[in-house]
Amino acid sequence: MGRTVETAACVAVGSELLGAGRVDTNSLKVAEEVGRYGVQVVEKRVVGDDLERIAGTISGLLGLVDLLVVTGGLGPTADDVTREALARALGVRLVQEAEVEGWIRERYAQFGRTMPQACLSMARVLPGAEVLPNPRGTAPGILVERDGSIIALLPGVPWEMEAMLERYVLPLLEERNAGRQRLSRTLILSGVIESEVESRVRHLYDRFGRENITILASMGIVRLILSAAGVPEEAEARLSRMEMAFREVLGQDLAGVDASGLEEIVLEMLRRREEALAVAESCTGGLVAARLTDVAGASRVLVGGVVAYSNEIKEELLGVAHELLVRHGAVSAEVARAMAEGVARRCGSDWGLGITGIAGPGGGTKEKPVGLVHWAVAGPCGVVARERVFPGTRQIVRGWSANASLDLLRRCISGAVAP
């Protein structure tokens, strides 16, 4: 029974993870799994298949974290040098181990193949370290403790890494941290900006600890992630106290808790009321529908949607009056309202959402600049419309528009906004 494990670092080894096309995702799994035992990942690193850099990375983190998970570079090829790098970092030499060689030969035999000569390198072990058999592959892992850090070398293949993390690392954490866990809860806010939220919740930082509160903002959505450590009942109780205190200051801006996003929150609100929704999109071009239908079970609420880019389709599929389009233009509050009402009528839904705007980069004028978006919600009590000029790229204007219109929808459903 060694000391408690509180902090962890993940090191991903592989030159392919340093280019423009691929990120390390093993660390997400590690963070999730060790997090359940109250262990917090405090640093992540990615290094190439370079003996010196890997060794330097390991020695640099030694003693700074309680757990160091190194993934990748354990295979038989010339660029697999993680094992060697660990030996160098610890100032020891690897030795060839006949028993491990036997395991590897056996693994190959199970696949009906002869072990290639290159695989001998995988049977080199670190004196004093535990060799971890790989249940889903051939490369063994290594587990060793030094300077207060547990070091686990695991394969880079996610399927193999996950099995070995679960088999060798998690039981160790369970033992060391007897019962201690870290739980979290995410509050989702919409229609409010980060700095405003920050100023409203700042006094709660001191009360609950700055390290237990994370604030994240993205295109009109603010997430507050609350966390608490301890034995599960204590942590759960503490989280509930935190949530209550936050709810008090957030009021109507709090859209939901622990949901994947605004789309899930809106779908759940409507599902409970047994009401149906349809969306009519111009500048967002299907983005709102795609986000809603990404949620399992969306079909019980979202009956349909129309992407109406051209005026003809706004008239033909949504029944927007020709005169309205001529008089106010396609990007106008009047047309947004008519789209919301039209799509609800055509689809026979209780609620309709209409969005029309200029996502850019082209198509702007002095009166109607790029970024101008009108959105409207048609519901049982009437129609509400809003507008804004969103700054940013086409993608950003579309993202903000989707969130702003879903925010208006949720406020109309809850009765906080009425015509």
Next chain:
Amino acid sequence: MGRTVETAACVAVGSELLGAGRVDTNSLKVAEEVGRYGVQVVEKRVVGDDLERIAGTISGLLGLVDLLVVTGGLGPTADDVTREALARALGVRLVQEAEVEGWIRERYAQFGRTMPQACLSMARVLPGAEVLPNPRGTAPGILVERDGSIIALLPGVPWEMEAMLERYVLPLLEERNAGRQRLSRTLILSGVIESEVESRVRHLYDRFGRENITILASMGIVRLILSAAGVPEEAEARLSRMEMAFREVLGQDLAGVDASGLEEIVLEMLRRREEALAVAESCTGGLVAARLTDVAGASRVLVGGVVAYSNEIKEELLGVAHELLVRHGAVSAEVARAMAEGVARRCGSDWGLGITGIAGPGGGTKEKPVGLVHWAVAGPCGVVARERVFPGTRQIVRGWSANASLDLLRRCISGAVAP
């Protein structure tokens, strides 16, 4: 004119990047952009909003790389401590700068708002460093050189980071690395699997160098990234020779070159032919429309789309015959065909795409399991339909469906597939 820049490290700051839900992606953009000037990212790190750890990370990398790009933690909130951490790492103190304060006030004024008091912290500057105005936000960056490393602090918001990387960092690399570049070209393949591509191009690895070819696969799309280093003309010529050799073995499976995705390729094919497209989606629920409209100028080709979840809407908005739905069910080749034809007719487009399937997790039966998807393309010469059972989650089934249907569309347009 300082020394040549060869190596770079990326440090992403943000506690949210250490959890189970989010990875740093700014480093992908940095790797891509600095890569064009021949600079190689040799290490990536992620640290939380912790003054000591950020400072330790910066001092640890100082002198080890020629360029150190630190993103995130420059905002006005209490957990934005990157500026302070850099000062600590360099052993200097930040000072309040009236001019920078003026810029920030001005930015807020542009948005019609008063600068919150908290934003004063963003006007603290590092003596001897260059302050980088943020063209897309309020938080200024910092550029400073120390111990042979150029250090750039940039905001964590990708849109802001990218603009500042381009405006302040890349020109510096261009100057320092006079003329040396690494150029790349991406071949996009669809309707073919990675291992098949790999076996067809394997002999080209030796000819052009394994390190110059990267293969990436995701949900029915395979990307081959070719790269070449040197002065631009040489690199360009080498890339063209590579592309020619690859084209020879890839044939019809090559969808396009250097496009953001299949959606851009299809839109460009139709734009050249001055033909219009409309899409009718059931299981993809707007995903194909959203991907198409994410491309600037999509409105010239995509006239409209319909998200038809319920049978009533398939009948009402797409004119699918009631009898067809009853006899074959909503998920059938017949209904996919009728949806493709119906949406083209209703929207008056040359081409129509119809997709119907069971994305899951619920809704599957023995005859029609989760993952079964039918898609069809209606064009000037008739209708073509395909089907497959895609394995995986709801998100994966939807992603594969979108790519498979766009792949069929591009093959129909090019005449490689005909009714």
